[in-house]
Amino acid sequence: xxxxxxxxxxxxxxxxxxxxxxxxxxxxxxxxxxxxxxxxxxxxxxxxxxxxxxxxxxxxxxxxxxxxxxxxxxxxxxxxxxxxxxxxxxxxxxxxxxxxxxxxxxxxxxxxxxxxxxxxxxxxxxxxxxxxxxxxxxxxxxxxxxxxxxxxxxxxxxxxxxxxxxxxxxxxxxxxxxxxxxxxxxxxxxxxxxxxxxxxxxxxxxxxxxxxxxxxxxxxxxxxxxxxxxxxxxxxxxxxxxxxxxxxxxxxxxxxxxxxxxxxxxxxxxxxxxxxxxxxxxxxxxxxxxxxxxxxxxxxxxxxxxxxxxxxxxxxxxxxxxxxxxxxxxxxxxxxxxxxxxxxxxxxxxxxxxxxxxxxxxxxxxxxxxxxxxxxxxxxxxxxxxxxxxxxxxxxxxxxxxxxxxxxxxxxxxxxxxxxxxxxxxxxxxxxxxxxxxxxxxxxxxxxxxxxxxxxxxxxxxxxxxxxxxxxxxxxxxxxxxxxxxxxxxxxxxxxxxxxxxxxxxxxxxxxxxxxxxxxxxxxxxxxxxxxxxxxxxxxxxxxxxxxxxxxxxxxxxxxxxxxxxxxxxxxxxxxxxxxxxxxxxxxxxxxxxxxxxxxxxxxxxxxxxxxxxxxxxxxxxxxxxxxxxxxxxxxxxxxxxxxxxxxxxxxxxxxxxxxxxxxxxxxxxxxxxxxxxxxxxxxxxxxxxxxxxxxxxxxxxxxxxxxxxxxxxxxxxxxx
Amino acid sequence: xxxxxxxxxxxxxxxxxxxxxxxxxxxxxxxxxxxxxxxxxxxxxxxxxxxxxxxxxxxxxxxxxxxxxxxxxxxxxxxxxxxxxxxxxxxxxxxxxxxxxxxxxxxxxxxxxxxxxxxxxxxxxxxxxxxxxxxxxxxxxxxxxxxxxxxxxxxxxxxxxxxxxxxxxxx
Numbered sequence: 001x002x003x004x005x006x007x008x009x010x011x012x013x014x015x016x017x018x019x020x021x022x023x024x025x026x027x028x029x030x031x032x033x034x035x036x037x038x039x040x041x042x043x044x045x046x047x048x049x050x051x052x053x054x055x056x057x058x059x060x061x062x063x064x065x066x067x068x069x070x071x072x073x074x075x076x077x078x079x080x081x082x083x084x085x086x087x088x089x090x091x092x093x094x095x096x097x098x099x100x101x102x103x104x105x106x107x108x109x110x111x112x113x114x115x116x117x118x119x120x121x122x123x124x125x126x127x128x129x130x131x132x133x134x135x136x137x138x139x140x141x142x143x144x145x146x147x148x149x150x151x152x153x154x155x156x157x158x159x160x161x162x163x164x165x166x167x168x169x170x171x172x173x174x175x176x177x178x179x180x181x182x183x184x185x186x187x188x189x190x191x192x193x194x195x196x197x198x199x200x201x202x203x204x205x206x207x208x209x210x211x212x213x214x215x216x217x218x219x220x221x222x223x224x225x226x227x228x229x230x231x232x233x234x235x236x237x238x239x240x241x242x243x244x245x246x247x248x249x250x251x252x253x254x255x256x257x258x259x260x261x262x263x264x265x266x267x268x269x270x271x272x273x274x275x276x277x278x279x280x281x282x283x284x285x286x287x288x289x290x291x292x293x294x295x296x297x298x299x300x301x302x303x304x305x306x307x308x309x310x311x312x313x314x315x316x317x318x319x320x321x322x323x324x325x326x327x328x329x330x331x332x333x334x335x336x337x338x339x340x341x342x343x344x345x346x347x348x349x350x351x352x353x354x355x356x357x358x359x360x361x362x363x364x365x366x367x368x369x370x371x372x373x374x375x376x377x378x379x380x381x382x383x384x385x386x387x388x389x390x391x392x393x394x395x396x397x398x399x400x401x402x403x404x405x406x407x408x409x410x411x412x413x414x415x416x417x418x419x420x421x422x423x424x425x426x427x428x429x430x431x432x433x434x435x436x437x438x439x440x441x442x443x444x445x446x447x448x449x450x451x452x453x454x455x456x457x458x459x460x461x462x463x464x465x466x467x468x469x470x471x472x473x474x475x476x477x478x479x480x481x482x483x484x485x486x487x488x489x490x491x492x493x494x495x496x497x498x499x500x501x502x503x504x505x506x507x508x509x510x511x512x513x514x515x516x517x518x519x520x521x522x523x524x525x526x527x528x529x530x531x532x533x534x535x536x537x538x539x540x541x542x543x544x545x546x547x548x549x550x551x552x553x554x555x556x557x558x559x560x561x562x563x564x565x566x567x568x569x570x571x572x573x574x575x576x577x578x579x580x581x582x583x584x585x586x587x588x589x590x591x592x593x594x595x596x597x598x599x600x601x602x603x604x605x606x607x608x609x610x611x612x613x614x615x616x617x618x619x620x621x622x623x624x625x626x627x628x629x630x631x632x633x634x635x636x637x638x639x640x641x642x643x644x645x646x647x648x649x650x651x652x653x654x655x656x657x658x659x660x661x662x663x664x665x666x667x668x669x670x671x672x673x674x675x676x677x678x679x680x681x682x683x684x685x686x687x688x689x690x691x692x693x694x695x696x697x698x699x700x701x702x703x704x705x706x707x708x709x710x711x712x713x714x715x716x717x718x719x720x721x
Numbered sequence: 722x723x724x725x726x727x728x729x730x731x732x733x734x735x736x737x738x739x740x741x742x743x744x745x746x747x748x749x750x751x752x753x754x755x756x757x758x759x760x761x762x763x764x765x766x767x768x769x770x771x772x773x774x775x776x777x778x779x780x781x782x783x784x785x786x787x788x789x790x791x792x793x794x795x796x797x798x799x800x801x802x803x804x805x806x807x808x809x810x811x812x813x814x815x816x817x818x819x820x821x822x823x824x825x826x827x828x829x830x831x832x833x834x835x836x837x838x839x840x841x842x843x844x845x846x847x848x849x850x851x852x853x854x855x856x857x858x859x860x861x862x863x864x865x866x867x868x869x870x871x872x873x874x875x876x877x878x879x880x881x882x883x884x885x886x887x888x889x890x891x892x
Contacts, residue, residue: 594814598794598814598816599793599794599814599816600793629816629817629818630815630816630817631814631815631816634814634815634835635814635815635835674821675817675821679818679821680821682818683791683818683821683822686790686791686793686818686822687787687790687791687822689790690785690787690790691787701820701821701823701826702826703826704823704824704825704826705758705760705778705825705826705827706760708776708824708826709758709760709762709776709778710760710762710776712776712778713731713760713762713775713776
């Protein structure tokens with residue numbers, strides 16, 4: 001929630017207030033103002049087209065120039081200036097159907113979508129996966145991320161950290177659902193590219209075939225650009241291929257998704273390092289008009305301890321994983337020490353184990369809970385028999401005859417929390433000891449290796465030795481040169497690189513079109529508003545998060561077979577039904593408040609809705625208490641809560657979750673629906689005091705009125721002749 | 722009852738519905754709700770002639786209103802100063818209990834706002850010294866609004882006239 005108010009919504013509220021106060025006295029101006037108000041409301045509901053802006057401006061112009069009073073003319077001018085100043089926000093509402101401020105209920109994106117760096121419309125694709133419409137799910141995902149299969153297997157899934165369902169039990173398995181969709185669609189040969197726009201003749205050079213570069217290549221190719229990707233390595237995929245081991249991400253997965261990008265006409269040149277195998281001048285000569293640097297962070301930080309540079313058995317995790325990925329399957333050694341606590345350290349350790357190393361130990365200077373590595377990875381590594389030595393700081397690498405024999409470490413203690421609240425490891429004096437190992441793999445961080453880019457003279461580098469780029473447009477200080485991925489962010493995640501690639505593609509397109517670059521972060525785009533799954537409350541509450549089946553541990557320790565075996569259709573069907581559809585229910589809590597505080601019924605126990613103080617959630621209690629008055633549904637700003645009459649029953653549902661179902665009663669006279677007995681009992685209880693002998697007569701409102709009218713009418717006897 | 726009384730002289734009413742339209746337009750209501758309604762009875766044979774009659778049905782502004790008792794939010798309230806029953810739209814949550822409680826079907830549902838609307842005797846107009854909207858537009862002047870002592874004794878007068886007329890004929 002970047003901004004608590006929304007400029008579009010604000011303008012609408014302001015205009016309504018002016019109208020209510022009677023500022024638009026003359027019918028002509030009032031008509032114009034009413035129309036503007038209607039258009040603004042459509043923009044806020046995602047029902048607008050770009051013509052709406054023109055229509056608003058036309059009417060505002062009229063008010064500003066031909067308004068009858070100074071006040072009306074002033075209002076017209078204000079509308080014009082508000083729209084002009086915030087054009088990006090207005091257009092954002094129209095194009096993306098999202099309002100990240102949360103001020104426009106119909107356009108408030110789900111927290112998972114907001115958390116996704118690529119901004120994938122997660123609720124929509126989960127619904128499609130749950131319906132078995134895998135290829136459509138892939139289409140939705142690929143609007144924001146051309147690597148659904150890769151990300152379905154190895155994404156750090158920040159979406160799941162924000163998943164609202166986690167406040168009830170556990171987050172929806174968003175990542176695994178994506179993996180399943182990609183696998184199914186690919187297997188059914190239904191994984192398809194959208195139709196690209198016609199060739200526009202512009203030539204773009206992308207340096208680096210990693211997730212960032214290839215994502216930009218994909219979106220640029222779709223827009224009709226001629227894209228060439230230059231890659232130093234003999235394979236595509238970047239760190240996805242040479243950093244992530246095969247047991248997490250099979251090579252076929254990368255190859256198939258890259259092939260999709262190649263199908264769009266993107267040209268790949270492998271074994272070509274810019275500055276060495278080809279010069280920037282040569283690229284210029286080829287006629288490239290813009291460059292995207294996506295070179296990743298393939299350099300390694302050094303341990304800065306004695307012995308580090310003296311032995312060939314000290315190999316950085318990046319180099320080790322690269323070597324293995326390119327086919328060298330010799331074990332690094334028998335007793336391996338991996339230094340570091342991140343995902344790369346875990347990858348290096350588990351890879352060593354699979355190659356045959358007898359004993360693999362991860363040395364980390366902090367504690368288990370402070371490891372930056374993903375929790376599941378740590379658990380799986382532990383299961384496979386990787387040993388961990390926490391609070392351990394390497395001091396020196398010992399060796400004989402050019403071979404490593406041991407690593408000397410010192411134990412550490414955590415300090416008291418410092419000003420930032422972080423507890424730092426402090427070496428314990430005199431606790432030095434030696435661990436007998438024959439191989440040391442440092443995995444303490446990567447850095448960008450920028451050699452070969454010297455020709456981009458105006459480009460600036462940060463203190464961390466990353467490329468300085470505008471985070472909204474990915475422009476560098478060098479004209480026509482953009483940069484994305486780890487080269488800009490430092491070592492990060494696949495999905496962040498993908499997000500950058502997408503931004504860069506948009507920015508490069510804007511550059512060629514002559515549009516100004518964005519001033520605000522682009523909100524994620526709502527790709528649909530899928531129908532709800534109709535699920536009984538008990539099932540919704542009781543469905544547990546799907547458990548990913550894993551490869552047997554024995555096989556995991558000796559092969560590079562995929563560890564996580566994937567979901568099946570039934571699991572996916574159920575998992576999709578766990579989703580709370582936060583793209584529609586914005587958890588404003590109005591329904592809960594009304595039921596509890598206004599109606600005094602308290603039939604909605606939806607504690608998960610409160611972000612700051614999540615309370616108890618009990619979806620099943622509603623059926624016991626709810627009288628089906630419908631006030632919650634009437635006041636729901638997004639249509640998430642609905643009350644409908646179907647098959648003789650009145651049904652209350654929240655995003656398709658059936659919370660209550662009561663038998664309807666009918667008017668004794670005309671047969672019209674008059675609501676369930678529990679509702680009438682509630683009313684009778686309230687008016688018992690003043691009408692103690694009320695008969696249990698059940699007539700509808702219309703009949704009651706007609707009958708009363710009939711009783712009141714004086715049908716006079718005929719006058720005498 | 723409120724301190725006011727609305728008298729509908731059914732003899733003079735021609736069923737033109739102007740009152741109903743004025744009522745809806747004053748509250749700017751969409752399709753659906755009729756805070757006041759003109760109920761048409763007949764045509765039916767009365768003796769030897771077909772007859773039609775109209776009953777104007779605003780809110781009766783009950784002395785002991787069930788709608789107010791039924792309303793759980795306090796939106797439906799009886800004004801202490803004049804006994805007119807009004808809905809506060811800022812408090813109403815649209816549970817419709819008042820609608821089901823009222824024996825006469827007076828509270829109506831506004832689907833646009835999701836709230837109840839009802840005849841409030843145009844209390845805002847009364848405060849300005851005006852008559853209710855329905856009364857002002859009646860082309861036959863068959864609606865009278867005021868405190869009970871202000872209402873003309875139309876029916877008694879007519880009855881008296883009829884008696885005298887009958888007597889004259891008999892003589």
